[in-house]
Amino acid sequence: MNGRMDAMRRAGAVMLTFLVVSAIAAPWLAPNDPEQRFGDLMYAPPTRIHIWRDGIAPPFIYPQRVVSRIERRFDEDRLHPATLAWFTDGRLVSGGDAPLLLLGADSYGRDVFSRVLYGGRISLTLALAAAMCAVFLGAVLGGFAGYAGGWLDGAISRSSELLLVLPTMYVVLTLRAMLPMVLAASTVFALLTAIFAALGWPIVARGTRAIVLAEREREYVEAARAVGASPARLLLRHLLPATSGFLATQMTLLVPAFVLAEATLSYVGFGFPPTTATWGTMLLDAANVSLVADLPWLLAPAAAIFLTVLAINLLVQATGRPPVQLEG
Amino acid sequence: MVRFLARRLVFCAVLVVIAASGALLLTRLAPGDLTTNLGPLATARQIADARARFSLDRSIAAQLGDWAASAVRFDFGESFLYQRPVAPLVLQAAGNTAVLAIVALALATIAGIGLGIVTGSRRGVLAGLIRTGSMAAVSLPSLLTSLALLFVAARTGWFPVGGMSSIDAALSGQRWADIASHLPLPAIALALPVAAAFERLQSAALAEQIHQPFVLAAAARGVPARRLVLRHAWPASVKAVTAVYGLAVGSLLSGSFAVEFVTAWPGLGRLTYEALRARDIYLVAGCAAVGAAVLSLGMLLGDVLLALSDPRVRDAR
Numbered sequence: 001m002n003g004r005m006d007a008m009r010r011a012g013a014v015m016l017t018f019l020v021v022s023a024i025a026a027p028w029l030a031p032n033d034p035e036q037r038f039g040d041l042m043y044a045p046p047t048r049i050h051i052w053r054d055g056i057a058p059p060f061i062y063p064q065r066v067v068s069r070i071e072r073r074f075d076e077d078r079l080h081p082a083t084l085a086w087f088t089d090g091r092l093v094s095g096g097d098a099p100l101l102l103l104g105a106d107s108y109g110r111d112v113f114s115r116v117l118y119g120g121r122i123s124l125t126l127a128l129a130a131a132m133c134a135v136f137l138g139a140v141l142g143g144f145a146g147y148a149g150g151w152l153d154g155a156i157s158r159s160s161e162l163l164l165v166l167p168t169m170y171v172v173l174t175l176r177a178m179l180p181m182v183l184a185a186s187t188v189f190a191l192l193t194a195i196f197a198a199l200g201w202p203i204v205a206r207g208t209r210a211i212v213l214a215e216r217e218r219e220y221v222e223a224a225r226a227v228g229a230s231p232a233r234l235l236l237r238h239l240l241p242a243t244s245g246f247l248a249t250q251m252t253l254l255v256p257a258f259v260l261a262e263a264t265l266s267y268v269g270f271g272f273p274p275t276t277a278t279w280g281t282m283l284l285d286a287a288n289v290s291l292v293a294d295l296p297w298l299l300a301p302a303a304a305i306f307l308t309v310l311a312i313n314l315l316v317q318a319t320g321r322p323p324v325q326l327e328g
Numbered sequence: 329m330v331r332f333l334a335r336r337l338v339f340c341a342v343l344v345v346i347a348a349s350g351a352l353l354l355t356r357l358a359p360g361d362l363t364t365n366l367g368p369l370a371t372a373r374q375i376a377d378a379r380a381r382f383s384l385d386r387s388i389a390a391q392l393g394d395w396a397a398s399a400v401r402f403d404f405g406e407s408f409l410y411q412r413p414v415a416p417l418v419l420q421a422a423g424n425t426a427v428l429a430i431v432a433l434a435l436a437t438i439a440g441i442g443l444g445i446v447t448g449s450r451r452g453v454l455a456g457l458i459r460t461g462s463m464a465a466v467s468l469p470s471l472l473t474s475l476a477l478l479f480v481a482a483r484t485g486w487f488p489v490g491g492m493s494s495i496d497a498a499l500s501g502q503r504w505a506d507i508a509s510h511l512p513l514p515a516i517a518l519a520l521p522v523a524a525a526f527e528r529l530q531s532a533a534l535a536e537q538i539h540q541p542f543v544l545a546a547a548a549r550g551v552p553a554r555r556l557v558l559r560h561a562w563p564a565s566v567k568a569v570t571a572v573y574g575l576a577v578g579s580l581l582s583g584s585f586a587v588e589f590v591t592a593w594p595g596l597g598r599l600t601y602e603a604l605r606a607r608d609i610y611l612v613a614g615c616a617a618v619g620a621a622v623l624s625l626g627m628l629l630g631d632v633l634l635a636l637s638d639p640r641v642r643d644a645r
């Protein structure tokens with residue numbers, strides 16, 4: 001049992017590290033600029049990498065050519081092989097003279113693999129920033145509610161209960177819809193962070209309040225109070241540190257929920273503008289069912305989201321809490 | 329029990345009122361209004377007419393008051409988008425969502441509890457496989473499951489792709505069979521993550537109960553293993569699942585938005601989306617009211633189930 005838990009936690013940690021590192025190192029790992037359009041290669045399949053040309057050769061690719069635009073058929077231009085260029089132009093690998101499309105191309109002929117890497121930067125940063133804000137807000141409000149009691153406690157507890165029962169997706173949608181549809185990517189980022197934080201705090205506040213309520217009666221708090229610690233000091237120095245384990249877990253659990261919320265919002269057109277590469281906007285291409293059946297690489301961002309959620313679930317499950325997030 | 333139910337009902341009523349009036353207020357306060365749908369060629373007069381028809385030229389308080397006064401008589405105003413009264417529109421959409429959610433909940437309950445009993449009481453390859461599968465499924469939110477199932481359907485042709493009915497079937501009079509053939513895809517997509525969550529909860533709770541003294545005592549009396557699990561340990565553990573039923577209804581509603589959108593199921597999620605997009609003020613409010621009512625019903629159902637499965641809850645209230 002314990003061995004399995006350890007293995008699961010290790011697997012989760014490895015996956016998460018892999019995702020985070022590939023997002024951070026995106027400019028170096030991506031073979032192409034995420035915005036660059038290869039006009040002829042709309043919906044092109046992944047480029048095949050060859051290592052055999054009259055004997056073993058350094059890895060090379062053939063440029064893809066359109067055979068039929070309507071049937072989306074491509075073939076390889078055998079006359080112009082391009083040897084992969086390693087460590088040039090600040091990239092790990094690129095196609096040299098031909099576009100290297102490891103996961104094919106999207107509806108504008110952009111490199112899906114590079115966009116998944118760059119998309120992870122926005123999707124993960126947004127989720128992390130929103131989770132941090134939500135945890136901060138929840139800790140402060142929950143701490144106040146638990147420490148002060150009275151009407152403040154009542155107001156905070158009632159509003160968190162109300163927010164907890166509402167179906168998150170609809171509230172997010174309504175709040176987002178109340179602002180202009182077309183916004184710059186940076187504005188959307190700030191806006192979504194605020195909305196997610198405003199919806200994520202209640203569950204944190206509830207737990208924090210319960211812990212603070214219990215800790216408040218402990219001897220060490222009484223001792224601190226007896227030597228004249230102010231309420232603010234009591235709360236910040238003595239009570240909130242007791243919640244740090246809980247807060248860390250909550251933050252970990254909020255990240256996948258927010259990654260998903262961004263994806264859903266962008267998918268329906270309420271999130272980032274479609275030109276910005278995020279995992280959500282990339283799924284827009286997957287909205288066309290008949291297309292996706294032939295072009296499974298368009299689901300690559302969905303796989304990235306799945307890996308993120310799975311990695312965090314493995315990590316959290318292994319620390320002893322069930323990975324049951326019914327909300328979100 | 330009566331007092332508890334009464335308190336619950338009051339809470340539900342408050343929820344409906346807050347959701348509906350909040351939605352109305354937010355739509356009213358948002359920049360732009362439904363007249364932008366008239367397009368750039370609309371004359372000043374057309375715009376003024378539309379604003380007058382939807383009370384957008386009056387104060388927010390007056391509009392909210394009027395709307396609330398007629399809403400208690402089940403008159404929810406008119407939709408700009410559909411040029412029809414809101415009530416039948418939202419009721420039909422809510423019905424479609426309810427069908428989807430109920431089927432999904434039933435699927436999730438049967439699969440989740442059934443598989444949870446297997447993994448909670450056994451070791452071996454089968455239990456390990458189920459556990460791995462549900463670990464993966466719990467990480468597949470309904471946005472991803474519906475995309476994945478749609479992909480499978482488009483490739484294999486096992487299910488009709490998207491929508492709730494097809495035109496030729498509607499004409500040939502086989503309406504219900506047709507809807508039933510469209511239902512599995514979105515229902516499974518919606519049920520999968522919830523089923524996995526139920527499986528995890530049931531499995532952990534059962535594994536815990538099996539080591540309790542009363543189960544050991546029954547085993548010592550010679551009760552066979554199967555009966556030990558199903559009649560002794562399971563009834564004591566099932567409240568782990570029923571306790572989250574109320575929450576599950578909320579997450580099904582949340583999840584159904586993505587599913588409806590991806591699979592083109594004409595439910596409340598899609599309607600709300602269209603209404604919000606067009607700033608169709610009464611339709612937004614109507615969707616919020618009905619959505620909150622559906623949610624309340626679901627939570628009540630959850631409470632009843634919890635009371636049925638846990639005698640302590642039943643007697644305490």
